[in-house]
Amino acid sequence: MSETTPTSFTCDLCGGTEASLFLEKRGARYLRCPECDFVFSDQGPEAGGAANHAYFEKALATYVAKAYSAKKQRAYRGKLRAFEPYRKTGRFLEVGCNVGGLLYQAREMGWNVQGVEPVEACARWAREGHGLDVQACFLEDADLEEGAFDVVYSNAVLEHLPHPGRVIARMGRLVRPGGVVFADTVNVDSYTWDFVGPDWKLVDPQVHLCLYTPRTLRRYCEEAGLRVVKVSTHGVRFRPNHAPALSGGARLMEEMRKLPWSLKTRYSLRGDSIAILAERPLT
Template sequence: MNASNPATDTATVNPDGKLCLACLGDYGPSKLPGLKQCVRCGFITADMSISEEELAALYGEDYFHGEEYRNYVSEEASLKDNFRRRIVTLQQLIPDLKQRELFEVGCAYGFFLDEVKNDVASARGIDISRDAIAHAREHKGVNAIAGNYAEYPIERPVGMLAMWDTIEHLPRPDVFIEKAAHDVAPGGFIAVTTGDIDSFNARMRGKHWRMIHPPTHMHYFSVATLSKLLERNGFEVVHVSHPGNARNLRSILHFILDLRLGWGGLYRAIADWKIFDLSISMNLFDIMFVVARRKA
């Protein structure tokens, strides 16, 4: 057994993910159907397992074009606005950000890497979607590779690691965070965004909360359970906020008409109207932005 392999290390603690990913407690039933909940820390997760082939198939071209986003690429402007605001927060927290090498896990089409490249010493990333990475390299010219972060060796620790809206998609977020603890230098930072199931909106919506949709979203963290996972791996949480997001009107229309109401025909009939190019800012305060520092 190779002790430096993070997947192997985790396997000794939590061999097949049967224990709570956040605190290693036991799972019991959740009041939300189809989900299970840690009896100790309250972490909520989907009751399922998925193979790597199934996962790669899930994030083929169809995923970014219609399954969740009508056309992820047409969202570029609003996504970049959101990334710019996160970068400003990071600059406030980390005055020497510009001297740090950044690695992004789940970099998709490379919009964040492209947006952040002049604010850090270097920026590169990885994503499981080959289609997205091909786009990132070809159209953005960013340093991005297709693959599974859990199996990707980083030659030297970085000063900053980002995971935007990614952790909820991973079969084993604990394996990724444990690897991140190896890949982030002491004093370095990890920044994560994901849904907050303890938020007012998530509590109000219950099983209808828009973030609950296995198998693409498998894990439902709260500030407390995400902090537990990070702290268990040698990180100290230094920032928590619930920032709003700019969304393209077309993507909101798609979500409501096509995904929620099942009126795909109506959606397709009007989706090309120019008016839907506009972006609006909205904040349901149910997406958390957590930054943690790797302890020395």
């Protein structure tokens, strides 16, 4: 599993041309770049595309009900407050906006919103259901003004991309100088991965084409010319009573066990999801 084997795959992050096998699951593989530790699927760009579209179209009513529920709208409102210090032009873009739940709340809070969503059924509902400005395409193909947005936001998007570097770079170009890019994605360097390993449902090389760590996601943002403001992690789906396999020493782990899981994931960067906030420099 740890043998290094030459492959025809080029690391999207550093350009390395060799990779070691990270894991194999359901007839597909994750590879790890030995140069930068980025983990990526050996499946092509089309992997999971048709299945994802069919899934979202079938579950559209469920997503609409959840995204526009009072509970979810309150949660969106809380998330959006964090971006108030960056409001200048008032323009807010969401990449992978699904049915537009967060964009709807952002508009309610006075933002001038736009969205990009590759699943046509979701984009159409956002447009026709609530009059949101949502383009049904990938970000690379979207007709958007560069350097114009205060905030470019994405959640649960980067893990689905075969070439995330291109998307993060364009997100960086779309935001104005002094504006911010925000992304939330899967953290493969998490407590859940330590305990569950390949059985973790978020680890699926046919659907999630890339897996990040705080370090590799930071590097992606820096490669795009962004200045990282904050990196944090959150969430844990597996809560063991003890953790002998984790690094850091027995005494440290004993102290960690006494803390609430929310604090453990926040300060150890070992939560299931990574959230990164990065600013486009003024000069």
